[in-house]
Amino acid sequence: MERYLKAVHLLLEHPQTLRWPELQQACQRALTHKPVAWDFPLRACQATDGDESLLTPALAAMTCAHMGILLVDDLLDEDPRGLQHQIGVGRAANLSTALLGMAADVLQNAQPALSQPAMAAIVRMQMDTAYGQELDVQNPASEEDYWAVAHAKSSPYFATGLYLGALFAGAGGESASQCYEFGALFGEMLQIHDDLNDCLSAPANVDWLQGRSPLPILYAELAPHGRQARFKELRSQVNDPAALQEAQSILVSSGAISYCINELILREKQAREHLSQMQLQNSSPLGELLDQMLAPVQRLMARVAR
Amino acid sequence: MSIQAFHASLFAQDEQPALVTELFNITEASLSEILAVRSELAWDAWTE
Numbered sequence: 099m100e101r102y103l104k105a106v107h108l109l110l111e112h113p114q115t116l117r118w119p120e121l122q123q124a125c126q127r128a129l130t131h132k133p134v135a136w137d138f139p140l141r142a143c144q145a146t147d148g149d150e151s152l153l154t155p156a157l158a159a160m161t162c163a164h165m166g167i168l169l170v171d172d173l174l175d176e177d178p179r180g181l182q183h184q185i186g187v188g189r190a191a192n193l194s195t196a197l198l199g200m201a202a203d204v205l206q207n208a209q210p211a212l213s214q215p216a217m218a219a220i221v222r223m224q225m226d227t228a229y230g231q232e233l234d235v236q237n238p239a240s241e242e243d244y245w246a247v248a249h250a251k252s253s254p255y256f257a258t259g260l261y262l263g264a265l266f267a268g269a270g271g272e273s274a275s276q277c278y279e280f281g282a283l284f285g286e287m288l289q290i291h292d293d294l295n296d297c298l299s300a301p302a303n304v305d306w307l308q309g310r311s312p313l314p315i316l317y318a319e320l321a322p323h324g325r326q327a328r329f330k331e332l333r334s335q336v337n338d339p340a341a342l343q344e345a346q347s348i349l350v351s352s353g354a355i356s357y358c359i360n361e362l363i364l365r366e367k368q369a370r371e372h373l374s375q376m377q378l379q380n381s382s383p384l385g386e387l388l389d390q391m392l393a394p395v396q397r398l399m400a401r402v403a404r
Numbered sequence: 405m406s407i408q409a410f411h412a413s414l415f416a417q418d419e420q421p422a423l424v425t426e427l428f429n430i431t432e433a434s435l436s437e438i439l440a441v442r443s444e445l446a447w448d449a450w451t452e
Contacts, residue, residue, distance in 0.1 A: 241406060294442075317411075320407045321407050321408065321411040322411060323411065343435065346435050350430065350431060350434075350438055351432075352411075352431070353410070353427075353430075355430055355431075355438060356414060356428070356430045356431055357410050357411075357414075359427060360405070360410060360427055363423070364405070394442075397441055398430065398438070398441045399429075401440070401441050402426075402430050402438075403426070403429060
């Protein structure tokens with residue numbers, strides 16, 4: 099936690115933050131709202147036996163990159179909780195651009211040998227994530243397109259977090275690339291979790307309302323189950339709580355939830371195999387990520403065991 | 405595995421590997437059982 103606070107203070111003391119009140123507020127909020135995967139650089143550093151005290155710029159970069167990405171997500175999803183409803187779309191977009199720029203800028207505080215490759219990695223992450231978001235807003239409706247979006251949109255952030263940790267630990271290009279690949283798999287798993295969560299929320303999430311096809315909904319629309327026609331009919335009525343509940347029940351009975359769980363399990367196996375082949379001093383910090391990701395699956399299986 | 409192939413194997417009548425049986429059990433659960441687990445484990449904790 100101490101390392102995280104140090105990273106947020108680096109953001110708070112940045113000249114751009116000092117002259118921009120909304121940027122200041124965003125960074126202040128980060129003091130108490132840690133972004134998902136803020137500790138990925140730390141975990142990769144621990145796994146490769148690096149010096150954690152050098153990580154502050156990497157943790158700061160991941161923190162403000164996450165804030166910038168979320169602002170764009172909220173704009174694209176027209177999320178009612180989005181900051182754009184408080185300060186307007188234009189200013190939210192400006193803030194996002196500033197945060198993503200700052201993510202690269204704070205990496206100049208890294209050791210000279212690291213700042214250039216680290217900045218290149220964060221810029222690549224921004225480009226790749228933007229491409230994934232661009233694919234996503236086109237509402238992919240096939241399995242192939244879904245996986246392309248999941249990989250493009252969700253993997254770069256997590257992959258880059260681990261990559262930066264390994265890079266700052268001085269682990270060498272091959273280890274850093276292996277960490278990147280592990281993070282990419284983790285990103286796909288997180289997208290599946292996110293889709294499950296969104297589809298099962300009430301009232302209906304934007305994924306239902308905007309005609310998106312997160313994985314459970316895609317399954318229920320494509321699989322040849324007996325209630326497919328009814329499911330398609332319900333999709334336009336999910337503002338009605340009873341219709342949403344019926345549609346969500348179909349996700350359960352048609353096998354949509356089971357399919358997502360199976361995809362999580364397949365990726366977990368793949369990630370563990372990848373992990374076993376990585377040359378790490380200590381694989382536990384990365385293995386724990388998979389344990390955490392699969393804990394809900396195990397609880398679910400136990401709950402429904404007959 | 406494709407959606408079509410998964411659906412066929414999940415609802416096949418023949419003897420199934422343990423994992424497929426466990427996945428099939430999910431389809432027999434009520435929505436409230438699934439939501440209870442979702443709530444207990446706060447899947448959304450990752451994304452908030």
